[in-house]
Amino acid sequence: MRKVSLVVIMAILVLTSSLTSSKSISAESIDGLNKKINELEKEQGDLKKQQGNIDGDKKNTEGKINENLNEQSTVEQEINTIDEKLNDTKSKINAKEEEITTTNQEIEDLNNRIEELREEIIVLHERIEKREEMLKERLRAIQKSGGNMKYIEVILGSQNFGDFISRSSAVNTIMDQDKNIMEAHTADKLALEESKLEVETKKDEVEDKKVALEGQKEELVALKGDLDKQLAQKETLMAELEEEHNHLEEYKVSLEEEQAILAAQTSAIEKAKQLAQSEKGQLEQLAREEEARKEAERKKAEKQKTAQSTSSSPSPSTGGSGIFIWPAAGGMSSSYGNRIHPIHGGQKLHAGIDIAAGVGTTLKAAGTGVVVSAGWMGGYGNTILISHNINGKTYTTLYAHLSRMSVSPGQAVSQGQTIGATGNTGASTGPHLHFEVHNGPWKGSSSSVNPLNYLR
Incomplete structure (x- = not known):
């Protein structure tokens, strides 16, 4: 399948921490939201x-x-x-x-x-x-x-x-x-x-x-x-x-x-x-x-x-050694990087990691964000794309070869929320989860990074 070159949205995170009357509200936080709204409007124009x-x-x-x-x-x-x-x-x-x-x-x-x-x-x-x-x-x-x-x-x-x-x-x-x-x-x-x-x-x-x-x-x-x-x-x-x-x-x-x-x-x-x-x-x-x-x-x-x-209240800490959690239970069966493609042969970039998980294993959102798409994507099979905005920067996570998808495009999800189940759909040699992390919008393998650098 031809990799899609897109100017992807910068989806704003659902704010999970509640603000009470006891917290200090600054003009800077409102200005930040105004800036994000302007950026989103610009992204709308680009799209x-x-x-x-x-x-x-x-x-x-x-x-x-x-x-x-x-x-x-x-x-x-x-x-x-x-x-x-x-x-x-x-x-x-x-x-x-x-x-x-x-x-x-x-x-x-x-x-x-x-x-x-x-x-x-x-x-x-x-x-x-x-x-x-x-x-x-x-x-x-x-x-x-x-x-x-x-x-x-x-x-x-x-x-x-x-x-x-x-x-x-x-x-x-x-x-x-x-x-x-x-x-x-x-x-x-x-x-x-x-x-x-x-x-x-x-x-x-x-x-x-x-x-x-x-x-x-x-x-x-x-x-x-x-x-x-x-x-x-x-x-x-x-x-x-x-x-x-x-x-x-x-x-x-x-x-x-x-x-x-x-x-x-x-x-x-x-x-x-x-x-x-x-x-x-x-x-x-x-x-x-x-x-x-x-x-x-x-x-x-x-x-x-x-x-x-x-x-004033202290700023929340990101905690952990990375910004995303492991999306499914299981060990890593294939790492990020160039490898011989198991189906088509030839040297090719493996744009994510494979997690050994049986069909039906619970799939969780690696981070809080908005679902970009949830459907069939050629060799990826059933695939979910989620856009995240963390510390003012946009990331996109991809979850492929799924047996079930329980979210829909435009839906806001929180970190750890169940979004589907792993499987063996698309061009797959066996049950597993293919997981990718992309800096900014998803632009195929060109925007991918090693997920291990961002996982806790």
Whole structure:
């Protein structure tokens, strides 16, 4: 919890010793009360000014909180937009990967087809070689027999018309066979070249398609990488904004606590002022009575012609070795000074002393004064603050981790009066009383002093 820096009130003590008509009343005591009333009025002015400062600080903090929330909203929208782009990019990457998988399958099928064509080519080559060999044999035979004239001799050598017809048909059949062989030979070569060209062209197209898909995928992956970086930056910014928002909210709460304490102190000042004014009225009345008594004694002395003198009462003694009593029964379990914090760790000033006291142990006011606040104070838990004015000087005592509080802000208390019970509330590792003494107003640890120097 942020320690509150306050101009704390100077609360006037309730005067516990009664003044009777037998006591000497001096103008000095009334002047002292007038001085205290003036000081209280000055403190009231300071508190009012500080309340204005806190109000301004609170408005400024609320403005920063609103700005932070607006920026969070903007960043959240940007994160949502990036998320949508990321999801769309991931979908496109998946689609490209599916296309690449399909293309790889096409390439594999084409490779298989090329392998089949190679086998067909081998068969065709063998068929072509056989045909070429057969044609060569035919050509050699024709060359040896003299060419086409042998066919004429075969026809003209017919014995009769029927033999002529038979020989003519045989010659035609042989010629048709040679023609068919040549046409088949040519067709096989042409089909082989066309199939080979078609498959190789198709393979080139598919491979080009694969290269294009791979390039598109790389672009999408690069885009995804950029989006991931943007998302990480936005998420980091969002985390920073949320942390800043938490700090601002904590600061706002601390300001509200300051306002509550200032309000309590304003009430305590007014009550102390009323007590001082009431006491001043009593003193003025007693002074008038004392003056009347002295005048009566003077007249009586004149009548008796006997000189009489008056004596004044001695000033009360503070007594003891300190100005405060121990607020609860128990021994000291932790002293004032720097130490390792038992909960948060790290070197930190322990701004008071700890008194080993079980839950419910009676808590007493260490001195006469006015209650400034009685309520929850962050890590202190249930806490009471009392302002004291002793010998013209202001002190503030703090009692923390309480299980019960039986006083309220603005209430006047006397030394030794029961004000509550010890406990284990707030940031506490076990039942005990945390007790602090502050010179002047309570300003957090900066105004604290070692309580042992002021305890009896």
